[in-house]
Amino acid sequence: MVKYAKYTIFSLIILSTTTGLVSFVYENAAVKETRRFNADKFRETGYNEDELSLFCDVAFMFENSRVRKWDRDIKVEIKNIGELSQQSIDEVDSVIAILAPLIAPVKMERVNNGGNLHVYRRVPEVVSNKLPQSICLNGMSKVNRKSSYSWSINFAMIYDGCHASSQTLMHEFQHALGLDHPIKLYPYYVTIGRSVIPQFFRSQDEIQNMMKEPFYISKEEKMVIKMLYSSEIRSGLHVETFAQKMGFTDAERKLMIPDVNKRPRIIIYPEEEKKQVGFKD
Secondary structure: OOOHHHHHHHHHHHHHHHHHHHHHHHHHHHHHHOOOOHHHHHHHOOOOHHHHHHHHHHOOOOOEEEEEEEEOOOOEOOOOOHOOOHHHHHHHHHHHHHHHHHHHHOOEOOOOOOOEEEEEEOOOOEOOOOOOOOOOEOEEEEEOOOOOOOOOOEEEEEEEEEOOOOHHHHHHHHHHHHOOOOOOOOOOHHHHHOOOOOOOOOOOOHHHHHHHHHOOHHHHHHHHHHHHOOOOOOOEEHHHHHHHHOOOOOHHHHHHHOOOOOEEEEEEEEOOOOOOEEOOO
């Protein structure tokens, strides 16, 4: 009996050690894969300095340090489609039509069932569960948590409220693709920064006009999405690895890569949508 107990304990130790070693090796291999980045090939994307600056600001979504993106086709399913007008459905199709060419070779299409990006439109309220108190938001997106060995996005949900505009929908879709809120100011209107960053470079009338433009997305944001879905950018790529392989000097790193924690972010919703102060997920 004693020999059997010793044998069992020894076997469990060996099994545990082997499992731990395999997990360690597998995790190391996954991390090494994220570091496979060829700066010269990435530059062939054709971006300019402004677009590179925006990329560094919004593309490192996970803990403000690592890239998250889809590595499989995106199937958009409107979960409450039976409750929506044809216009609300068409708005989803319009956003897909604008964004799909930017993420090739990953495909994005709307499906009737079996989707991995669920959209809930015109819901009575969108309440964040990340905040210390229940606060109603104009829109919200959620993506799956990272796994032990992968930072890839494989599931997401988007919500927008009854008074949300088509720009809010575009904003949330950008989050679902892997973009975060910016923290720097830009001399052009940034939809992913909608209401999050002050638009000091334009008059209030200009800002309101841009907010009313359906499905607006700047050419800089379009390029950033193309950069994010470049084959050279892998889920899990760390911002420091990116900066090192891009050959950033210390001055360029400070200029390009924000070090300020982005969460939580206080925002003011546009007057034409909602007169209140809230938090944005």
